[in-house]
Amino acid sequence: xxxxxxxxxxLVQALCLALDTKRxxxxxxxLRRLPAQLRNGSFRARCxxxxxxxxxRLLDILDPNLSLTAAGLAVDLGTSRVAxxxxxxxxxxxxxxxxxxxxxxxxxxxxxxxxxxxxLPGGLKALNQAMVSALNRAISALCDQCDLPPKNIxxxxxxxxxxxxxxxxxxxxxWIIREPYIPAVNKPGSLRATDLGLSLNAAARVFIFPNIxxxxxxxxxxxILYSGLHRRQELSLLVDVGTNAEVVLxxxxxxxxxxGAAGPALEGGVTRMGMMAAPGVIDRVSMDPDSAAFDVHxxxxxxxxxxxxxxxxxxxxxxxxxxxxxxxxxxxxxACKNLLKEKKGLQHLVVVAAEQSAVDRDxxxxxxDLDSLIRSKAAMYTILETLSTxxxxxxxxxxxxxxxxxxxxxxxxxxxxxxxxxxxxxxSRFRTLGNSSLGGAARALKNPGALEEIDAxxxxxxxxxxxxxxxxxxxxSAAKFLPHTDRSRFPSVAIP
Amino acid sequence: xxxxxxxxxxLVQALCLALDTKRxxxxxxxLRRLPAQLRNGSFRARCxxxxxxxxxRLLDILDPNLSLTAAGLAVDLGTSRVAxxxxxxxxxxxxxxxxxxxxxxxxxxxxxxxxxxxxLPGGLKALNQAMVSALNRAISALCDQCDLPPKNIxxxxxxxxxxxxxxxxxxxxxWIIREPYIPAVNKPGSLRATDLGLSLNAAARVFIFPNIxxxxxxxxxxxILYSGLHRRQELSLLVDVGTNAEVVLxxxxxxxxxxGAAGPALEGGVTRMGMMAAPGVIDRVSMDPDSAAFDVHxxxxxxxxxxxxxxxxxxxxxxxxxxxxxxxxxxxxxACKNLLKEKKGLQHLVVVAAEQSAVDRDxxxxxxDLDSLIRSKAAMYTILETLSTxxxxxxxxxxxxxxxxxxxxxxxxxxxxxxxxxxxxxxSRFRTLGNSSLGGAARALKNPGALEEIDAxxxxxxxxxxxxxxxxxxxxSAAKFLPHTDRSRFPSVAIP
Numbered sequence: 001x002x003x004x005x006x007x008x009x010x011l012v013q014a015l016c017l018a019l020d021t022k023r024x025x026x027x028x029x030x031l032r033r034l035p036a037q038l039r040n041g042s043f044r045a046r047c048x049x050x051x052x053x054x055x056x057r058l059l060d061i062l063d064p065n066l067s068l069t070a071a072g073l074a075v076d077l078g079t080s081r082v083a084x085x086x087x088x089x090x091x092x093x094x095x096x097x098x099x100x101x102x103x104x105x106x107x108x109x110x111x112x113x114x115x116x117x118x119x120l121p122g123g124l125k126a127l128n129q130a131m132v133s134a135l136n137r138a139i140s141a142l143c144d145q146c147d148l149p150p151k152n153i154x155x156x157x158x159x160x161x162x163x164x165x166x167x168x169x170x171x172x173x174x175w176i177i178r179e180p181y182i183p184a185v186n187k188p189g190s191l192r193a194t195d196l197g198l199s200l201n202a203a204a205r206v207f208i209f210p211n212i213x214x215x216x217x218x219x220x221x222x223x224i225l226y227s228g229l230h231r232r233q234e235l236s237l238l239v240d241v242g243t244n245a246e247v248v249l250x251x252x253x254x255x256x257x258x259x260g261a262a263g264p265a266l267e268g269g270v271t272r273m274g275m276m277a278a279p280g281v282i283d284r285v286s287m288d289p290d291s292a293a294f295d296v297h298x299x300x301x302x303x304x305x306x307x308x309x310x311x312x313x314x315x316x317x318x319x320x321x322x323x324x325x326x327x328x329x330x331x332x333x334x335a336c337k338n339l340l341k342e343k344k345g346l347q348h349l350v351v352v353a354a355e356q357s358a359v360d361r362d363x364x365x366x367x368x369d370l371d372s373l374i375r376s377k378a379a380m381y382t383i384l385e386t387l388s389t390x391x392x393x394x395x396x397x398x399x400x401x402x403x404x405x406x407x408x409x410x411x412x413x414x415x416x417x418x419x420x421x422x423x424x425x426x427x428s429r430f431r432t433l434g435n436s437s438l439g440g441a442a443r444a445l446k447n448p449g450a451l452e453e454i455d456a457x458x459x460x461x462x463x464x465x466x467x468x469x470x471x472x473x474x475x476x477s478a479a480k481f482l483p484h485t486d487r488s489r490f491p492s493v494a495i496p
Numbered sequence: 497x498x499x500x501x502x503x504x505x506x507l508v509q510a511l512c513l514a515l516d517t518k519r520x521x522x523x524x525x526x527l528r529r530l531p532a533q534l535r536n537g538s539f540r541a542r543c544x545x546x547x548x549x550x551x552x553r554l555l556d557i558l559d560p561n562l563s564l565t566a567a568g569l570a571v572d573l574g575t576s577r578v579a580x581x582x583x584x585x586x587x588x589x590x591x592x593x594x595x596x597x598x599x600x601x602x603x604x605x606x607x608x609x610x611x612x613x614x615x616l617p618g619g620l621k622a623l624n625q626a627m628v629s630a631l632n633r634a635i636s637a638l639c640d641q642c643d644l645p646p647k648n649i650x651x652x653x654x655x656x657x658x659x660x661x662x663x664x665x666x667x668x669x670x671w672i673i674r675e676p677y678i679p680a681v682n683k684p685g686s687l688r689a690t691d692l693g694l695s696l697n698a699a700a701r702v703f704i705f706p707n708i709x710x711x712x713x714x715x716x717x718x719x720i721l722y723s724g725l726h727r728r729q730e731l732s733l734l735v736d737v738g739t740n741a742e743v744v745l746x747x748x749x750x751x752x753x754x755x756g757a758a759g760p761a762l763e764g765g766v767t768r769m770g771m772m773a774a775p776g777v778i779d780r781v782s783m784d785p786d787s788a789a790f791d792v793h794x795x796x797x798x799x800x801x802x803x804x805x806x807x808x809x810x811x812x813x814x815x816x817x818x819x820x821x822x823x824x825x826x827x828x829x830x831a832c833k834n835l836l837k838e839k840k841g842l843q844h845l846v847v848v849a850a851e852q853s854a855v856d857r858d859x860x861x862x863x864x865d866l867d868s869l870i871r872s873k874a875a876m877y878t879i880l881e882t883l884s885t886x887x888x889x890x891x892x893x894x895x896x897x898x899x900x901x902x903x904x905x906x907x908x909x910x911x912x913x914x915x916x917x918x919x920x921x922x923x924s925r926f927r928t929l930g931n932s933s934l935g936g937a938a939r940a941l942k943n944p945g946a947l948e949e950i951d952a953x954x955x956x957x958x959x960x961x962x963x964x965x966x967x968x969x970x971x972x973s974a975a976k977f978l979p980h981t982d983r984s985r986f987p988s989v990a991i992p
Contacts, residue, residue: 004709007671008681026681028665028691035668035680169524172531175503184531185504185522195524213500 023055074441077160161217181214222440280305285314303358310410317415377421378479395423420483519551570937573656657713718936730895776801781810799854806906813911873917874975891919916979
């Protein structure tokens with residue numbers, strides 16, 4: 001009765017003390033509920049708090065006796081696939097996960113075609129709506145599955161490449177692909193879910209990972225956060241072989257990055273293959289040492305329907321190590337024997353005969369597929385070499401090589417090294433991260449200091465623009481051999 | 497072509513430089529328009545900026561060649577009357593003004609009855625809606641009058657007492673009038689116009705003046721800002737005689753304030769009279785020295801319909817100085833002669849005879865009216881005395897006495913001193929401010945540093961809770977005489 005501190009001040013004082021902070025923001029709609037809520041709980045309350053840069057925001061005020069699951073939603077906004085993870089913010093446990101194909105695929109398979117589609121009348125709005133609606137449906141389904149109303153989601157963290165986050169926010173992506181490649185925004189920060197059209201709690205905030213210009217997206221920054229390489233003393237390399245080839249090299253003191261879109265050879269190539277991974281698709285290939293027959297593994301163990309990127313890398317390694325292709329990746333007819341067929345003037349190698357396949361025809365790869373893979377692996381290696389040369393370190397100094405992306409999980413390091421796509425490091429230094437973009441987004445939800453950590457990562461990265469100059473082309477030409485023109489770089493590869 | 501800075505970063509950098517600030521916030525809906533707008537203007541743009549605490553917010557981005565009036569709206573949210581002033585933010589000129597009766601009057605004439613009405617089912621929402629709708633109508637009409645679309649209003653500043661701002665924001669006012677008198681919020685700060693339901697520009701922000709607890713409202717803080725007394729070296733007193741009697745004493749170093757609601761004698765009294773001011777109402781009364789007849793002045797010069805507070809103060813002074821009432825404010829029948837009539841056991845004095853009035857009946861004041869006025873003036877003086885005694889200064893040390901409020905403009909200092917309502921200072925020290933709440937709101941729009949200045953005023957004020965203890969009651973009893981028991985305090989009053 002002696003204390004006539006205003007309700008909001010009383011609450012903010014208590015929260016500042018509890019959270020050891022100087023500022024707590026209270027939005028109008030919560031102010032409207034505050035007086036009754038405080039008194040209903042005899043001036044005790046449970047508060048849901050969200051961390052912003054330098055302050056905390058009250059997201060909800062609840063009955064002190066109510067047991068509520070305050071959930072967070074991590075989203076990896078992939079060009080092809082969108083992945084969601086629902087977290088209990090209190091216990092930091094995963095409540096559930098789901099994924100769906102990016103509905104914008106209807107407008108085009110890649111970033112370039114989406115940006116063109118966005119330029120059509122009403123195009124940007126349609127692409128934005130398609131994503132927001134699909135997300136809302138997926139959120140609703142995931143919440144049903146977890147027996148949690150979507151209004152219990154108070155925070156979301158969204159990581160995607162620059163174009164995906166622009167389309168998600170309804171921002172003009174037109175200038176991302178036009179010289180000098182300008183995004184609308186680099187640090188979108190924390191937005192209201194309602195402004196974005198997401199059906200979460202009315203107070204929910206959505207953190208969108210920052211990007212560095214057009215080519216280095218928030219998904220990669222999320223990947224760095226997830227890997228923790230920016231906190232290590234020793235040198236690490238992060239390679240994301242997803243829709244693009246993106247690479248980060250560094251340690252706790254410095255980070256240098258570049259993206260493969262600058263190397264034209266990578267367009268299509270690995271990308272297209274990676275997208276093919278699905279049940280029944282061959283993801284691993286080895287050779288039976290006795291019969292010299294291919295031993296194929298399919299996703300889900302189903303009869304094979306095709307071959308995806310990791311399978312192709314394995315296959316190329318097997319073909320090379322068994323002497324069926326030469327150092328240029330060309331079929332050696334004498335070694336391939338009856339597996340080789342010519343169709344429309346192009347040589348094809350039968351990997352699985354029609355009778356073993358699920359599609360009633362031979363599963364084969366063509367010389368063109370191999371040529372494409374070799375250009376891709378050469379571009380990847382050239383990027384790694386250029387990056388390490390730029391900062392004056394040797395690739396062999398790398399203590400941990402993180403392979404990010406869902407596709408990355410499938411890659412066999414032995415095969416990747418055998419064809420010279422990855423440096424010949426002790427295999428124990430290879431580490432796969434899975435969907436590191438989703439993992440990073442989840443980490444941003446869990447860790448109250450994450451926003452500052454993400455800012456620090458972003459600000460510390462030096463982005464290397466790859467100039468496709470003579471030096472790059474010389475490196476690229478040298479890398480177009482298996483495993484490399486300079487064989488001494490790949491001592492572990494038993495070259496036939 | 498060499499610079500691939502993101503559009504938002506480029507704009508923010510330029511704005512930080514131009515505004516000498518470290519932070520500029522850009523909301524999502526403006527990000528959505530930014531890329532096209534920048535390019536349409538060849539990377540030149542006109543920006544409408546709003547000042548927040550410690551940073552600036554982009555409110556609009558326009559064609560550099562477009563001549564747009566960016567307007568600001570000042571609002572005085574009075575319990576009885578709401579006043580609006582539209583300003584050109586660029587030239588700081590007034591575009592127009594209007595006022596309307598607070599539609600919440602339907603639910604009750606004063607703060608108390610409104611709070612009770614808000615407690616009924618749906619009551620708060622109805623009161624809130626009534627105000628927001630009326631404001632939107634008034635804004636629309638004022639904009640029409642000024643030939644300006646409401647979407648050109650980017651900023652609003654709203655000053656009102658604690659209850660009025662709570663109702664305007666839709667906040668529970670219930671606890672404002674219940675011990676220990678707790679408002680929901682003291683510093684509402686800057687809110688989105690859309691969240692408040694105001695039809696201004698989609699990006700518009702509404703600053704709501706802070707209050708100090710339940711009794712010292714944002715209208716008074718706006719009044720201090722407007723008077724500038726918080727910047728002066730010399731001692732000033734600000735008296736607001738509106739729906740309440742509120743007082744601030746101080747200088748650039750300290751401010752002490754109290755509000756008359758703590759003195760029960762002021763309820764009704766001056767308040768009720770002040771509300772009566774309207775065309776035809778007597779606002780000034782003097783006495784013809786020759787005929788000893790009353791000389792009345794009405795608002796608008798119309799035939800008289802009644803008498804308002806300032807007229808009553810004048811009348812009381814005239815009656816006292818001419819010996820028609822005694823030092824207790826009681827009619828002296830011998831001096832009043834045939835002007836005095838008894839009705840229902842109560843003495844009435846005819847001020848205007850029926851034939852001169854607009855209402856076909858005598859305009860008169862009763863002994864009860866005078867008694868009520870004397871209680872009010874005694875309470876006012878007691879508050880001033882208590883306040884100055886508390887800080888150890890004499891009322892005669894006051895270098896400027898600001899009389900705030902539209903009612904205050906009408907008060908004749910000579911009369912106010914004659915009845916002992918105001919201290920007997922040289923008349924040159926009296927200064928009327930008019931609607932200082934509206935003036936302060938307008939100043940908040942004009943001055944980029946106003947938010948910090950307002951915070952500083954609020955934080956510097958010591959609020960004095962008036963305890964109606966024996967000392968207060970002794971002072972009050974002494975002040976219930978004309979002009980005061982201690983005549984030496986009013987040397988300029990020629991007591992009969």
